[in-house]
Amino acid sequence: MAVAFLVLPLVGLVVRAPWSTIGPQLAQQEVGQALRLSLFSATLATLLSLVLGVPLAWVLARSRIRGRSVLRALVTVPLVLPPVVGGVALFLVIGRTGILGRPLYEHLGVTIPFTTTAVVIAETFVAMPFLVISVEGALRAADARFEDAAATLGADRWTTFRRVTLPLVAPGIAAGAVLCWARALGEFGATITFAGNFPGTTQTMPLAVYLALQRDPEAAIVLSLVLLAVSLGTLLLLRDRWLGRGVAA
Amino acid sequence: MKTRALLVLPAVAALALSACGGSSSDAAGTSSSAAASSSAGDLTGTLTVFAAASLTDVFTDLGDQLMTDNPDLDVQFNFAGSSALATQLTQGAPADVFASANEKQMTVVTGAGLQAGDPTIFTENVLEIAVPQGNPGKVTGLADFGNADLTLAICAADVPCGAAAKAVFADAGITARPDTEEEDVKAALTKVQLGEVDAALVYATDVQAAGSDVAGIPFPEAEKEINSYPICTLGSAPNPKAAQAFVELVNSAAGQKALADAGFRKPTS
Numbered sequence: 001m002a003v004a005f006l007v008l009p010l011v012g013l014v015v016r017a018p019w020s021t022i023g024p025q026l027a028q029q030e031v032g033q034a035l036r037l038s039l040f041s042a043t044l045a046t047l048l049s050l051v052l053g054v055p056l057a058w059v060l061a062r063s064r065i066r067g068r069s070v071l072r073a074l075v076t077v078p079l080v081l082p083p084v085v086g087g088v089a090l091f092l093v094i095g096r097t098g099i100l101g102r103p104l105y106e107h108l109g110v111t112i113p114f115t116t117t118a119v120v121i122a123e124t125f126v127a128m129p130f131l132v133i134s135v136e137g138a139l140r141a142a143d144a145r146f147e148d149a150a151a152t153l154g155a156d157r158w159t160t161f162r163r164v165t166l167p168l169v170a171p172g173i174a175a176g177a178v179l180c181w182a183r184a185l186g187e188f189g190a191t192i193t194f195a196g197n198f199p200g201t202t203q204t205m206p207l208a209v210y211l212a213l214q215r216d217p218e219a220a221i222v223l224s225l226v227l228l229a230v231s232l233g234t235l236l237l238l239r240d241r242w243l244g245r246g247v248a249a
Numbered sequence: 250m251k252t253r254a255l256l257v258l259p260a261v262a263a264l265a266l267s268a269c270g271g272s273s274s275d276a277a278g279t280s281s282s283a284a285a286s287s288s289a290g291d292l293t294g295t296l297t298v299f300a301a302a303s304l305t306d307v308f309t310d311l312g313d314q315l316m317t318d319n320p321d322l323d324v325q326f327n328f329a330g331s332s333a334l335a336t337q338l339t340q341g342a343p344a345d346v347f348a349s350a351n352e353k354q355m356t357v358v359t360g361a362g363l364q365a366g367d368p369t370i371f372t373e374n375v376l377e378i379a380v381p382q383g384n385p386g387k388v389t390g391l392a393d394f395g396n397a398d399l400t401l402a403i404c405a406a407d408v409p410c411g412a413a414a415k416a417v418f419a420d421a422g423i424t425a426r427p428d429t430e431e432e433d434v435k436a437a438l439t440k441v442q443l444g445e446v447d448a449a450l451v452y453a454t455d456v457q458a459a460g461s462d463v464a465g466i467p468f469p470e471a472e473k474e475i476n477s478y479p480i481c482t483l484g485s486a487p488n489p490k491a492a493q494a495f496v497e498l499v500n501s502a503a504g505q506k507a508l509a510d511a512g513f514r515k516p517t518s
Binding site: 088092095097111114193195203210211214215 | 330332333336340400402405407408427428429430431432436440443444445446
């Protein structure tokens with residue numbers, strides 16, 4: 001039942017796809033542009049999430065700071081927030097008239113909305129919690145005694161983290177990164193709100209699909225299939241790599 | 250008042266629906282239903298109206314009026330971009346009335362043979378430049394949309410306001426340099442209200458509805474690309490009698506006054 005529920009909509013897409021005209025549809029310049037932008041921005045958002053999210057996950061899992069549960073609740077806010085609201089919230093902070101955005105604009109002339117940077121920020125905002133939660137889970141499951149042992153053997157905190165903790169939780173980080181990447185790739189609401197929609201700079205695949213749906217549902221189906229194929233392909237490829245490495249180790 | 254449509258119990262709606270089923274066959278006569286709409290309480294059941302997003306305020310008021318006149322009638326609206334509505338209708342969404350923001354999207358519906366009678370143009374709307382209060386980008390006219398230094402929003406070419414914008418730029422010989430192509434006119438307006446763009450090309454009615462956050466700059470080139478709004482009842486309408494009454498209300502003096510008050514124009518043809 002669950003599998004059917006999840007898979008049948010995909011089957012619908014495949015069945016209704018206009019296979020005869022799929023070639024010319026794909027050849028449109030916009031498709032390649034949107035796909036490239038999607039892959040680029042989702043990857044960048046994942047890297048950004050790794051840099052910012054792993055330390056945050058460590059704090060949530062290992063430190064004993066006050067208000068940790070509040071912090072954890074705050075991290076999950078983007079998960080429950082409708083992405084469109086997230087987009088508006090980003091405007092209010094780093095938009096041209098936002099709390100931080102206004103001084104940025106007035107003194108440096110920098111505007112973030114409607115740029116590729118805005119796409120990456122919107123995607124990171126929505127997708128990073130997935131990474132943080134996965135990594136935190138992995139850190140909690142990992143045995144902290146290894147770290148203690150390393151410490152007693154004279155390793156400093158950074159060495160312990162780098163040589164003991166990170167390898168221990170690598171599969172968790174990898175899983176979190178994949179989840180984060182997938183979420184970023186499919187991101188729609190925050191992106192169209194905060195980054196707008198312009199071919200080449202901010203029109204990612206989900207935005208292209210939505211707008212194609214207004215004009216030509218068949219084109220939207222084709223675009224959806226492309227996005228699906230690319231994301232599934234990437235995930236399968238990565239999964240094989242990691243599984244292989246996991247078995248070897 | 251505006252939330253009334255949402256408050257009606259589904260069970261009541263279902264009962265009312267089945268009650269009106271029998272009367273649907275004799276609803277073709279337009280003169281009799283015109284009389285029916287004025288004599289209170291004649292219409293029953295649920296009336297579902299699919300209307301362009303720009304009609305939200307006016308149609309909600311007209312729907313309230315129709316429900317006041319007919320206490321047993323429940324009017325439900327689906328407001329969205331006309332192209333999204335046309336897609337929903339061709340995909341089989343059940344509705345009684347369709348009001349589109351341009352003739353092209355109406356053609357999508359009539360092309361699929363979904364109309365009950367020929368669509369009629371009931372109002373017109375022109376584009377206007379919307380700027381945030383204070384006009385930070387010092388926008389004066391349509392030519393400013395060619396200025397790459399300004400942050401500008403237009404609608405995507407696939408939705409009616411975007412199609413009109415594209416035509417206006419083509420007529421004026423201006424190469425527009427927008428920073429974003431929004432998915433519908435309200436989204437473009439929101440960017441102005443938030444002060445994130447220096448200008449957006451929206452409908453005159455949207456500027457009026459936005460209130461004091463937004464100032465409108467009419468421009469002469471807009472007159473060449475007037476959006477005509479067609480309305481029609483649908484062939485598969487579950488409630489054709491009420492559908493007819495709603496279309497007549499829109500075309501009535503009261504309906505036309507409500508549209509004019511919101512900044513819409515009387516149709517020229």
